[in-house]
Amino acid sequence: MTFLDRFMPHGMCYAWQPDILWLNIISDASVAIAYLSIPFALVRILRKRTYKPYRGVIVMFSVFILACGLTHIMSIIVVWNGYYGIQGLLKAFTAIASIGTAIMLYPVVPKILALRSPVELELEESNNALHQEMEQRKRTETQTSELQNELAHMGRLTTMGQMATGLAHELNQPLLAISQSADTALLDAKKNSNADPELIDCLEDIQSQTQRAGEIIRALRQFMSKDTENRSGINLNALISQTIQLLGPDARKHNVTLTSRTNVIPKPIADRVQIAQVLFNLLRNSVDAIASGNCRERQVTVETRRNKNEVSVVVDDTGPGLADGVVPFKAFESSKTDGMGMGLSISRSIIESHGGKLWFEEAPGIGARFSFTLPVLADDN
Amino acid sequence: MTIEPRKVYLVDDDPAVRKTLRRGLERRGFSVETFKSAQEFLDCYHPKQPGCLVLDLSMPEMDGLELQQELVNRDIKIPIIFITGHGGVPQSVQALKAGAIDFLEKPFLPDSLTARIEAGLIQDKINRDEKQKIESIRIKFGLLTEREREVAQLMLDNDANLSNKQMAKILGISPRTIEQHRSRVLEKTHAKSAAHLRSLASLIGLTPANTE
Numbered sequence: 355m356t357f358l359d360r361f362m363p364h365g366m367c368y369a370w371q372p373d374i375l376w377l378n379i380i381s382d383a384s385v386a387i388a389y390l391s392i393p394f395a396l397v398r399i400l401r402k403r404t405y406k407p408y409r410g411v412i413v414m415f416s417v418f419i420l421a422c423g424l425t426h427i428m429s430i431i432v433v434w435n436g437y438y439g440i441q442g443l444l445k446a447f448t449a450i451a452s453i454g455t456a457i458m459l460y461p462v463v464p465k466i467l468a469l470r471s472p473v474e475l476e477l478e479e480s481n482n483a484l485h486q487e488m489e490q491r492k493r494t495e496t497q498t499s500e501l502q503n504e505l506a507h508m509g510r511l512t513t514m515g516q517m518a519t520g521l522a523h524e525l526n527q528p529l530l531a532i533s534q535s536a537d538t539a540l541l542d543a544k545k546n547s548n549a550d551p552e553l554i555d556c557l558e559d560i561q562s563q564t565q566r567a568g569e570i571i572r573a574l575r576q577f578m579s580k581d582t583e584n585r586s587g588i589n590l591n592a593l594i595s596q597t598i599q600l601l602g603p604d605a606r607k608h609n610v611t612l613t614s615r616t617n618v619i620p621k622p623i624a625d626r627v628q629i630a631q632v633l634f635n636l637l638r639n640s641v642d643a644i645a646s647g648n649c650r651e652r653q654v655t656v657e658t659r660r661n662k663n664e665v666s667v668v669v670d671d672t673g674p675g676l677a678d679g680v681v682p683f684k685a686f687e688s689s690k691t692d693g694m695g696m697g698l699s700i701s702r703s704i705i706e707s708h709g710g711k712l713w714f715e716e717a718p719g720i721g722a723r724f725s726f727t728l729p730v731l732a733d734d735n
Numbered sequence: 736m737t738i739e740p741r742k743v744y745l746v747d748d749d750p751a752v753r754k755t756l757r758r759g760l761e762r763r764g765f766s767v768e769t770f771k772s773a774q775e776f777l778d779c780y781h782p783k784q785p786g787c788l789v790l791d792l793s794m795p796e797m798d799g800l801e802l803q804q805e806l807v808n809r810d811i812k813i814p815i816i817f818i819t820g821h822g823g824v825p826q827s828v829q830a831l832k833a834g835a836i837d838f839l840e841k842p843f844l845p846d847s848l849t850a851r852i853e854a855g856l857i858q859d860k861i862n863r864d865e866k867q868k869i870e871s872i873r874i875k876f877g878l879l880t881e882r883e884r885e886v887a888q889l890m891l892d893n894d895a896n897l898s899n900k901q902m903a904k905i906l907g908i909s910p911r912t913i914e915q916h917r918s919r920v921l922e923k924t925h926a927k928s929a930a931h932l933r934s935l936a937s938l939i940g941l942t943p944a945n946t947e
Contacts, residue, residue: 530818530820530841530842531754532842533842533845534752537845538755565844568841
């Protein structure tokens, strides 16, 4: 007898008793059919899905279950034909496949447990989208708040500088008057031959000290106006939308709509933060004007345009316009109760230091219009 | 005191500056007229009046530079000395380019202003003399009769140095009459020669082939 020879059929063990025999055969057949059908289902899944997680395990499982199915078929065969050697080999193969599957399955279990249902997946997708949007918002917010910080910092600097400049201008007027008066008095005193020399000395002191004060102011102003190295080509349209962002909360509070109508414009060479400061000043003035004016239409529009050698920015509002007697751009003069009267004066100085112009006109319809220009290179696109 | 009134027009929006500058300048023998805005000056000033303009650079509404531009537009050539509390370099360059005498930063010493005003008044005198001279030439040329003007035009055009005979042929009159017209032209325009006539004519913008 060799290993693959036919032995006594297994039916003998059942003593060919039909009930036991058929119970075993039908059960084995049913199990085999079930087992053999499972790999087809699995293969189908693998074929249809482009995304194939745990492919190895599934293949291994198919082999294992196929082998199991075959052992049950073998059990039926041996009822009549006693190929127990072949049956043993088949069982050994099944054993290897089973152990292999078991080994492969264990590390995968936690991963499979972590797999999400389609609902969960959908939820995750929308979660991701939300997250991205939050990121985007956060970025914009960061940009805006960076600009705000820069503005605040620069604002303090320029306010100092411009207060000095504004102050300088305001002070130069009385200084000139003092100097002139001292000079006239000196002229008169010197005509008088018996004038008190002390008086003449006094007047000469007044004269020379006013000149000295003038020199100090001049030096201060030169110190403040040195700052031109921060200039580069700036994206004015982007700066406008950032400024609008920045003023958003304030505008919403007063129910004012801020809109921009930007056109394609070349990049003027300018100090970004200084120009942002001008935009901020103009827009906030407009918002404040509308807020204080109890207006029906509450709209501020910023428009950029390209002219020949310059770009212009026009800020229109539907506010009440300038009050009678208010001179715009004059330092320390404000129609606001809490205003310092430096905003427009600073803005104008900034624009003029860039070689542009800033001016006011009554807006067509109702409200105020402030416009400014910045030069651009003629061949700049 | 000089014979001509040394007139200074002062435009500044600050009353204290107007008052003290006027007083100081008057003590120095200038006759001063003050204006509180560029517009007021434009409304009151007559170009015939000689003088020198002392002009504040930064004023509300029309500023100093704009007034200067307006004067250029109106062909008014009054010398301008800018005074400013701002001392902007770009503005000063623009002002000087457009013909300003100087640019003084407040507070300045009165003497530096008066020196500029003196220079301005001299400049104004020169401008006016020049203008007057041109005006008188224009009047003299206006005295020419139509025929004399034709002869004068030929004399201006005369690159080829036309003889009386040739001119007579062109105009269809006798050489003798041409001769008479020529001497009348020189007499009326106070020109010493044809060349002198040409230089006078060029002063009033008369060029060859353009007498009218």
